[in-house]
Amino acid sequence: MVSTIQNSDVKQKDADRAVVVAVTSRAVFESGGDDGDDVSGEGVAFPLLQALQKVNERLLKENPAESLLFDVVLITTDSQQQQQSSRIISSTRHYGLEVSRFCFSSEEDFIESLLKNNVQLFLTTDGNEARRASQEGVLSALLDQQMAFCPSEQLRVMICGDAVVRPDAGLMSRQAAQSFSAQLGEMRQRFGMSDSPLSFVLVTSRGGRESCGEALLTLRSRGVSVDEAYCLAGAPRGPILSLLRPHFLLSDGGDGGLEE
Known part of the structure:
Protein backbone atom coordinates (compact mmCIF):
# COMPACT_ATOMS: atom_id res chain seq x y z
CA MET A 1 0.00 0.00 0.00
CA CYS A 150 29.55 17.22 -2.04
CA PRO A 151 29.00 20.99 -2.35
CA SER A 152 25.52 22.25 -1.47
CA GLU A 153 25.82 25.51 -3.44
CA GLN A 154 26.10 23.84 -6.85
CA LEU A 155 24.49 20.69 -8.26
CA ARG A 156 27.25 18.69 -9.93
CA VAL A 157 26.07 15.99 -12.36
CA MET A 158 28.58 13.56 -13.83
CA ILE A 159 27.66 12.02 -17.19
CA CYS A 160 29.14 8.66 -18.20
CA GLY A 161 30.37 9.24 -21.74
CA ASP A 162 30.82 5.51 -22.37
CA ALA A 163 27.08 4.95 -21.92
CA VAL A 164 26.33 7.88 -24.24
CA VAL A 165 28.52 6.46 -27.02
CA ARG A 166 27.77 2.75 -26.48
CA PRO A 167 24.47 2.45 -24.61
CA ASP A 168 23.81 -1.08 -23.35
CA ALA A 169 20.60 -0.44 -21.45
CA GLY A 170 17.09 -1.36 -22.51
CA LEU A 171 15.04 1.02 -24.63
CA MET A 172 12.97 2.39 -21.70
CA SER A 173 16.04 3.12 -19.56
CA ARG A 174 17.85 4.72 -22.49
CA GLN A 175 14.90 6.94 -23.34
CA ALA A 176 14.50 7.93 -19.67
CA ALA A 177 18.19 8.91 -19.46
CA GLN A 178 18.05 10.93 -22.68
CA SER A 179 14.85 12.73 -21.67
CA PHE A 180 16.19 13.59 -18.23
CA SER A 181 19.54 14.86 -19.52
CA ALA A 182 17.72 17.00 -22.10
CA GLN A 183 15.65 18.61 -19.34
CA LEU A 184 18.75 19.32 -17.28
CA GLY A 185 20.40 20.72 -20.40
CA GLU A 186 17.51 23.12 -20.83
CA MET A 187 17.90 24.17 -17.19
CA ARG A 188 21.63 24.74 -17.66
CA GLN A 189 20.95 27.04 -20.60
CA ARG A 190 19.15 29.41 -18.23
CA PHE A 191 22.51 30.32 -16.65
CA GLY A 192 25.74 31.81 -17.91
CA MET A 193 29.08 30.08 -18.27
CA SER A 194 30.22 31.18 -14.80
CA ASP A 195 28.51 31.19 -11.41
CA SER A 196 25.98 28.53 -12.44
CA PRO A 197 24.20 26.51 -9.71
CA LEU A 198 24.15 23.53 -12.12
CA SER A 199 27.27 21.96 -13.61
CA PHE A 200 27.81 19.01 -16.00
CA VAL A 201 30.99 16.93 -16.01
CA LEU A 202 31.57 14.39 -18.79
CA VAL A 203 33.87 11.44 -18.10
CA THR A 204 34.78 8.69 -20.59
CA SER A 205 36.52 5.72 -19.00
CA ARG A 206 37.31 3.80 -22.18
CA GLY A 207 38.68 4.87 -25.55
CA GLY A 208 40.64 7.97 -26.46
CA ARG A 209 39.84 11.53 -27.48
CA GLU A 210 37.62 10.29 -30.30
CA SER A 211 35.21 8.63 -27.86
CA CYS A 212 35.12 11.75 -25.71
CA GLY A 213 34.48 13.91 -28.78
CA GLU A 214 31.70 11.61 -29.96
CA ALA A 215 30.05 11.78 -26.55
CA LEU A 216 30.25 15.58 -26.56
CA LEU A 217 28.61 15.79 -29.98
CA THR A 218 25.86 13.36 -28.95
CA LEU A 219 25.10 15.36 -25.82
CA ARG A 220 25.03 18.62 -27.74
CA SER A 221 22.50 17.10 -30.14
CA ARG A 222 20.28 16.59 -27.05
CA GLY A 223 20.77 20.19 -25.95
CA VAL A 224 23.32 19.36 -23.25
CA SER A 225 26.52 21.42 -23.02
CA VAL A 226 29.06 20.20 -20.47
CA ASP A 227 31.19 22.42 -18.25
CA GLU A 228 34.13 20.01 -17.97
CA ALA A 229 35.19 16.88 -19.88
CA TYR A 230 37.72 14.21 -18.92
CA CYS A 231 39.04 11.33 -21.02
CA LEU A 232 40.46 8.67 -18.69
CA ALA A 233 41.52 6.23 -21.46
CA GLY A 234 41.28 3.20 -19.17
CA ALA A 235 42.50 4.84 -15.97
CA PRO A 236 40.45 4.17 -12.80
CA ARG A 237 37.57 6.55 -12.17
CA GLY A 238 37.97 6.73 -8.39
CA PRO A 239 40.58 9.55 -8.20
CA ILE A 240 38.63 11.90 -10.49
CA LEU A 241 35.43 11.20 -8.54
CA SER A 242 37.07 12.16 -5.25
CA LEU A 243 38.37 15.36 -6.85
CA LEU A 244 35.20 16.47 -8.68
CA ARG A 245 32.73 15.29 -6.00
CA PRO A 246 29.61 14.91 -8.19
CA HIS A 247 26.24 14.43 -6.53
CA PHE A 248 25.38 11.52 -8.81
CA LEU A 249 26.45 9.73 -11.97
CA LEU A 250 24.04 9.89 -14.90
CA SER A 251 24.28 7.08 -17.43
CA ASP A 252 22.05 5.32 -19.95
CA GLY A 253 22.55 2.19 -17.89
CA GLY A 254 20.20 3.18 -15.11
CA ASP A 255 21.58 2.30 -11.68
CA GLY A 256 24.72 4.41 -11.91
CA GLY A 257 26.77 4.81 -8.78
CA LEU A 258 29.61 6.94 -7.57
CA GLU A 259 31.82 4.05 -6.67
CA GLU A 260 34.45 2.67 -9.04
Missing part, protein backbone atom coordinates in the same frame (compact mmCIF):
# COMPACT_ATOMS: atom_id res chain seq x y z
CA VAL A 2 1.23 3.49 -0.91
CA SER A 3 0.40 6.58 1.14
CA THR A 4 1.24 10.07 -0.14
CA ILE A 5 1.19 13.27 1.91
CA GLN A 6 1.41 16.62 0.13
CA ASN A 7 3.57 19.22 1.84
CA SER A 8 1.33 22.25 2.41
CA ASP A 9 4.38 24.37 3.32
CA VAL A 10 5.71 24.19 -0.25
CA LYS A 11 4.19 25.62 -3.41
CA GLN A 12 3.46 22.67 -5.67
CA LYS A 13 5.25 22.57 -9.02
CA ASP A 14 3.78 22.51 -12.52
CA ALA A 15 3.16 18.81 -13.18
CA ASP A 16 3.68 19.22 -16.94
CA ARG A 17 7.06 20.97 -16.67
CA ALA A 18 8.66 20.01 -13.36
CA VAL A 19 11.57 17.56 -13.18
CA VAL A 20 10.51 15.03 -10.54
CA VAL A 21 13.35 13.67 -8.40
CA ALA A 22 12.62 11.05 -5.73
CA VAL A 23 15.09 10.45 -2.89
CA THR A 24 14.80 7.82 -0.17
CA SER A 25 14.38 9.33 3.29
CA ARG A 26 17.08 7.02 4.71
CA ALA A 27 19.56 8.79 2.39
CA VAL A 28 18.43 12.27 3.48
CA PHE A 29 18.04 11.65 7.21
CA GLU A 30 19.80 9.35 9.63
CA SER A 31 17.66 6.57 11.07
CA GLY A 32 17.26 5.92 14.76
CA GLY A 33 17.38 8.42 17.58
CA ASP A 34 15.17 8.79 20.61
CA ASP A 35 11.44 8.68 20.07
CA GLY A 36 11.17 12.07 21.74
CA ASP A 37 13.39 13.73 19.15
CA ASP A 38 11.52 15.83 16.59
CA VAL A 39 14.47 16.23 14.22
CA SER A 40 16.67 13.59 12.58
CA GLY A 41 20.34 14.04 11.73
CA GLU A 42 21.57 14.87 8.24
CA GLY A 43 22.16 11.92 5.90
CA VAL A 44 24.47 11.52 2.90
CA ALA A 45 21.94 13.00 0.44
CA PHE A 46 21.32 16.13 2.49
CA PRO A 47 23.72 18.31 0.40
CA LEU A 48 21.99 17.04 -2.75
CA LEU A 49 18.59 18.35 -1.66
CA GLN A 50 20.17 21.68 -0.78
CA ALA A 51 21.81 21.83 -4.22
CA LEU A 52 18.52 21.02 -5.99
CA GLN A 53 16.87 23.76 -3.98
CA LYS A 54 19.63 26.23 -4.90
CA VAL A 55 18.99 25.58 -8.61
CA ASN A 56 15.28 26.26 -8.12
CA GLU A 57 15.99 29.47 -6.23
CA ARG A 58 18.26 30.77 -8.97
CA LEU A 59 15.80 29.81 -11.71
CA LEU A 60 13.02 31.70 -9.97
CA LYS A 61 15.32 34.66 -9.37
CA GLU A 62 16.01 34.84 -13.11
CA ASN A 63 12.34 34.36 -13.97
CA PRO A 64 9.63 34.35 -11.25
CA ALA A 65 7.28 32.60 -13.70
CA GLU A 66 9.72 29.74 -14.36
CA SER A 67 8.02 26.33 -14.41
CA LEU A 68 11.01 24.12 -15.27
CA LEU A 69 11.94 23.36 -11.67
CA PHE A 70 13.01 20.38 -9.59
CA ASP A 71 10.09 18.72 -7.81
CA VAL A 72 11.42 16.66 -4.88
CA VAL A 73 9.58 13.62 -3.51
CA LEU A 74 10.75 11.86 -0.37
CA ILE A 75 10.25 8.07 -0.51
CA THR A 76 10.15 6.02 2.72
CA THR A 77 10.24 2.22 2.63
CA ASP A 78 12.11 1.65 5.89
CA SER A 79 9.63 0.25 8.45
CA GLN A 80 11.28 2.05 11.36
CA GLN A 81 11.18 5.41 9.58
CA GLN A 82 7.55 4.83 8.55
CA GLN A 83 6.68 4.59 12.24
CA GLN A 84 8.37 7.97 12.63
CA SER A 85 6.69 9.72 9.70
CA SER A 86 5.99 12.84 11.77
CA ARG A 87 9.72 13.10 12.54
CA ILE A 88 10.59 12.96 8.83
CA ILE A 89 8.10 15.69 8.02
CA SER A 90 9.16 17.87 10.96
CA SER A 91 12.84 17.34 10.08
CA THR A 92 12.17 18.54 6.54
CA ARG A 93 10.46 21.62 7.93
CA HIS A 94 13.23 22.20 10.48
CA TYR A 95 15.97 22.22 7.82
CA GLY A 96 13.89 24.25 5.37
CA LEU A 97 14.07 21.57 2.67
CA GLU A 98 11.78 22.06 -0.33
CA VAL A 99 10.07 18.66 -0.47
CA SER A 100 6.73 18.63 -2.30
CA ARG A 101 5.43 15.20 -1.28
CA PHE A 102 6.13 12.43 1.22
CA CYS A 103 5.46 8.87 0.04
CA PHE A 104 5.30 5.93 2.44
CA SER A 105 5.25 2.41 1.02
CA SER A 106 6.50 -1.11 1.62
CA GLU A 107 9.63 -2.45 -0.07
CA GLU A 108 7.34 -4.39 -2.41
CA ASP A 109 5.27 -1.36 -3.44
CA PHE A 110 7.82 1.44 -3.74
CA ILE A 111 7.91 1.11 -7.55
CA GLU A 112 4.22 2.01 -7.54
CA SER A 113 5.01 5.23 -5.67
CA LEU A 114 7.65 6.14 -8.28
CA LEU A 115 5.29 5.55 -11.19
CA LYS A 116 2.34 7.33 -9.57
CA ASN A 117 4.47 10.43 -9.04
CA ASN A 118 5.96 10.33 -12.57
CA VAL A 119 9.47 10.20 -11.09
CA GLN A 120 12.18 10.96 -13.64
CA LEU A 121 15.16 10.26 -11.39
CA PHE A 122 15.25 7.96 -8.36
CA LEU A 123 18.15 8.28 -5.90
CA THR A 124 18.83 5.68 -3.23
CA THR A 125 21.60 4.13 -1.14
CA ASP A 126 20.16 0.63 -1.78
CA GLY A 127 21.56 -1.07 -4.88
CA ASN A 128 18.64 -3.51 -5.09
CA GLU A 129 16.13 -0.63 -5.12
CA ALA A 130 18.11 1.15 -7.85
CA ARG A 131 18.16 -1.98 -10.03
CA ARG A 132 14.45 -2.67 -9.55
CA ALA A 133 13.52 0.89 -10.46
CA SER A 134 15.80 0.80 -13.51
CA GLN A 135 14.16 -2.43 -14.69
CA GLU A 136 10.82 -0.60 -14.65
CA GLY A 137 12.21 2.19 -16.82
CA VAL A 138 12.82 4.71 -14.02
CA LEU A 139 16.23 6.33 -14.30
CA SER A 140 18.10 5.56 -11.06
CA ALA A 141 21.38 6.41 -9.40
CA LEU A 142 23.09 4.83 -6.42
CA LEU A 143 24.31 7.18 -3.70
CA ASP A 144 27.15 6.57 -1.28
CA GLN A 145 29.05 8.16 1.59
CA GLN A 146 31.06 10.42 -0.75
CA MET A 147 27.92 12.52 -1.19
CA ALA A 148 28.21 13.81 2.36
CA PHE A 149 31.17 15.90 1.16
